Amino acid sequence: MRRNFLGLLGKAWLALILVFLYAPILVMAAMSFNASPFYQLPFEFSGAWYQDMMANEQIFTAAARSVLIAAATTVLATAFGTSASIALFRYDFRGKRILQVLLFPPIAIPWLITGTAMLIFFFTIGIGRGTPAVLIGHVALALPYVIVTVSARLSSFDITLEEAARSMGASSWTVLRRVTLPWIAPGIVAGGLFAFAVSFDQFVVSYFLSKPGDTTLPVLIYTSIRKGFTPEINAVSTIIIVLSMAVMFLAARYSRFGGER
Amino acid sequence: MSRVEVSNVTMEFGQTTALDDVSIAFEDGGFFALLGPSGSGKTTLLRTIAGFYFPKSGTIRIGDRNVESVPVEKRDIGMMFQNYALFPNMSVADNIGFGLRVRKVPAAEEKKRISEALDLVQLGALANRRPSQLSGGQRQRVALARAIVTNPKVLLLDEPLSALDKTLRVDMQIELKRIQREVGITTIFVTHDQEEALTLSDRIGILRNGRIVQAGPPREVYDRPVDEFTAGFLGEANWLSASLLEDLTLPAQVDGHRFGTRPEALRISADTPDAGQNAVRGQVRQRIFAGAMATCLIDVGGSQWKLIARDRDIPELPGDGQVWVSWSPEDTLVVRA
Numbered sequence: 001m002r003r004n005f006l007g008l009l010g011k012a013w014l015a016l017i018l019v020f021l022y023a024p025i026l027v028m029a030a031m032s033f034n035a036s037p038f039y040q041l042p043f044e045f046s047g048a049w050y051q052d053m054m055a056n057e058q059i060f061t062a063a064a065r066s067v068l069i070a071a072a073t074t075v076l077a078t079a080f081g082t083s084a085s086i087a088l089f090r091y092d093f094r095g096k097r098i099l100q101v102l103l104f105p106p107i108a109i110p111w112l113i114t115g116t117a118m119l120i121f122f123f124t125i126g127i128g129r130g131t132p133a134v135l136i137g138h139v140a141l142a143l144p145y146v147i148v149t150v151s152a153r154l155s156s157f158d159i160t161l162e163e164a165a166r167s168m169g170a171s172s173w174t175v176l177r178r179v180t181l182p183w184i185a186p187g188i189v190a191g192g193l194f195a196f197a198v199s200f201d202q203f204v205v206s207y208f209l210s211k212p213g214d215t216t217l218p219v220l221i222y223t224s225i226r227k228g229f230t231p232e233i234n235a236v237s238t239i240i241i242v243l244s245m246a247v248m249f250l251a252a253r254y255s256r257f258g259g260e261r
Numbered sequence: 262m263s264r265v266e267v268s269n270v271t272m273e274f275g276q277t278t279a280l281d282d283v284s285i286a287f288e289d290g291g292f293f294a295l296l297g298p299s300g301s302g303k304t305t306l307l308r309t310i311a312g313f314y315f316p317k318s319g320t321i322r323i324g325d326r327n328v329e330s331v332p333v334e335k336r337d338i339g340m341m342f343q344n345y346a347l348f349p350n351m352s353v354a355d356n357i358g359f360g361l362r363v364r365k366v367p368a369a370e371e372k373k374r375i376s377e378a379l380d381l382v383q384l385g386a387l388a389n390r391r392p393s394q395l396s397g398g399q400r401q402r403v404a405l406a407r408a409i410v411t412n413p414k415v416l417l418l419d420e421p422l423s424a425l426d427k428t429l430r431v432d433m434q435i436e437l438k439r440i441q442r443e444v445g446i447t448t449i450f451v452t453h454d455q456e457e458a459l460t461l462s463d464r465i466g467i468l469r470n471g472r473i474v475q476a477g478p479p480r481e482v483y484d485r486p487v488d489e490f491t492a493g494f495l496g497e498a499n500w501l502s503a504s505l506l507e508d509l510t511l512p513a514q515v516d517g518h519r520f521g522t523r524p525e526a527l528r529i530s531a532d533t534p535d536a537g538q539n540a541v542r543g544q545v546r547q548r549i550f551a552g553a554m555a556t557c558l559i560d561v562g563g564s565q566w567k568l569i570a571r572d573r574d575i576p577e578l579p580g581d582g583q584v585w586v587s588w589s590p591e592d593t594l595v596v597r598a
Contacts, residue, residue: 164346166333167311168360168411178359182350 025241032234049235059236066200066217073138073199078192081146089154103144115208133209138199146191153187263324263414263447264289270319272309279305281471292441292448294458297468307451311417312336323414339408340417345400347392353403354388360411378406381440398429409444418450434461455495467491488596497524498594499566509539510590519598524569526592531579534587545582559586
């Protein structure tokens with residue numbers, strides 16, 4: 001009896017959490033299909049906002065830029081981060097500890113501060129605002145995430161596997177490709193997803209570093225809201241959410257697959 | 262298959278000298294055990310021969326080639342690691358075939374050689390398994406097959422049996438010896454288990470503090486150890502105090518030497534032993550029965566001796582425990598003082 005009650009309470013609590021997490025998102029998604037531009041009920045189904053969105057070239061270019069920057073960030077941060085992790089794992093050098101400790105603060109420093117610092121820095125060295133600055137900034141933000149996830153995976157790697165491969169005549173490159181990388185692949189994928197998410201969701205740093213009128217999707221959404229809320233934005237946001245969730249499902253499946261090895 | 266020769270090799274890690282002017286030769290086709298306590302440099306010597314470390318000075322020859330500055334992957338060795346180091350993401354066959362693929366052996370020949378290697382270690386049925394699906398002994402066989410499938414010049418084994426339990430270890434010793442004979446490969450084997458070294462190898466080398474203390478056939482090293490350390494490391498020894506030496510027949514000058522015996526060389530008797538035997542008086546402290554064998558702990562001139570004999574060869578002991586302990590003069594151990 002008591003047990004049933006507690007079980008019920010637990011389920012209710014879980015439901016509450018899910019409502020807390022998903023209600024705003026569901027409301028937004030619903031409103032993107034509501035005909036009224038002022039969020040008026042009763043709900044009346046309409047695909048008009050999606051049509052508007054499709055016709056809005058600004059949204060399209062911003063979205064394309066966002067995806068492009070996120071993809072480039074993923075590739076660069078994953079490549080740099082993975083090689084950095086392997087170097088940190090394999091070699092002992094002066095200042096290694098300091099370097100490892102210095103990797104973590106950027107995760108904790110508020111993006112607002114990092115963004116300001118980057119803006120000042122890029123102006124000082126002459127890069128200025130624009131897509132290159134945004135890309136460099138995103139890579140810098142994403143790098144620690146990649147290093148942390150790949151290093152976590154590497155910490156369970158048995159270095160004698162590399163020695164064994166070398167004893168059989170494999171060159172460093174073959175060892176890396178055939179032995180080390182397959183082992184850390186799940187970590188690299190997870191790090192890459194982090195990097196994509198950090199870049200694609202990035203508002204603060206993008207806002208500071210991008211040129212006006214030449215922005216990423218989150219910045220465009222923000223500026224549109226300031227001008228006046230249109231349900232078009234709901235439509236964009238809904239699509240982003242669906243895509244993000246799809247990516248996360250894939251990631252979950254992949255990492256389980258990787259964990260089996 | 263080749264002779265391996267290490268000459269005057271010194272190896273340092275920072276301030277510590279891991280190998281101190283080591284010279285030793287490993288004959289073609291021989292089974293050689295490197296034995297020593299931890300930190301003696303035996304693993305360092307093996308890894309230096311493998312090419313994981315480059316010596317500070319000295320030369321290493323494998324066959325007719327000087328390799329001291331050649332990296333591991335170019336030395337043409339086979340190595341087996343303590344934890345086997347099988348690739349977890351590859352099947353048994355792919356693990357064994359790794360070195361063949363690296364050498365770009367044609368696919369048909371690769372397949373043939375993998376199956377020959379699998380037959381040699383009697384694992385033919387498990388080619389498609391993953392290492393995680395194998396038992397400890399099976400993993401060991403895969404590691405061995407992987408190490409020899411490329412026909413390397415020398416096989417290096419780094420404590421390969423230490424992860425197995427006792428019974429499996431004895432089986433694998435026999436197996437390892439059989440395969441080594443069949444393949445005829447020069448084998449160098451690191452172990453801290455002296456029984457394993459004596460059982461398996463044609464020659465053993467004892468290391469201590471980065472130096473080779475003694476090298477030779479197992480029986481010779483056991484019977485004629487050069488110093489107290491080697492005598493104690495390969496087995497047990499009782500040492501004669503100076504006051505006991507007078508009436509004994511000794512094979513060498515007393516000056517500069519110490520004398521002792523192996524526990525199993527001793528006989529115990531209540532009566533005076535035959536002339537011609539070395540004999541000392543002793544007081545039995547304890548007689549430990551262990552089935553076929555028995556151990557006696559005897560106080561001889563103030564130091565505790567150990568005697569091991571078949572239980573039936575030890576006579577009824579007198580009430581006061583006073584006995585004669587005797588041995589043949591040629592069984593006396595002579596070491597550097």
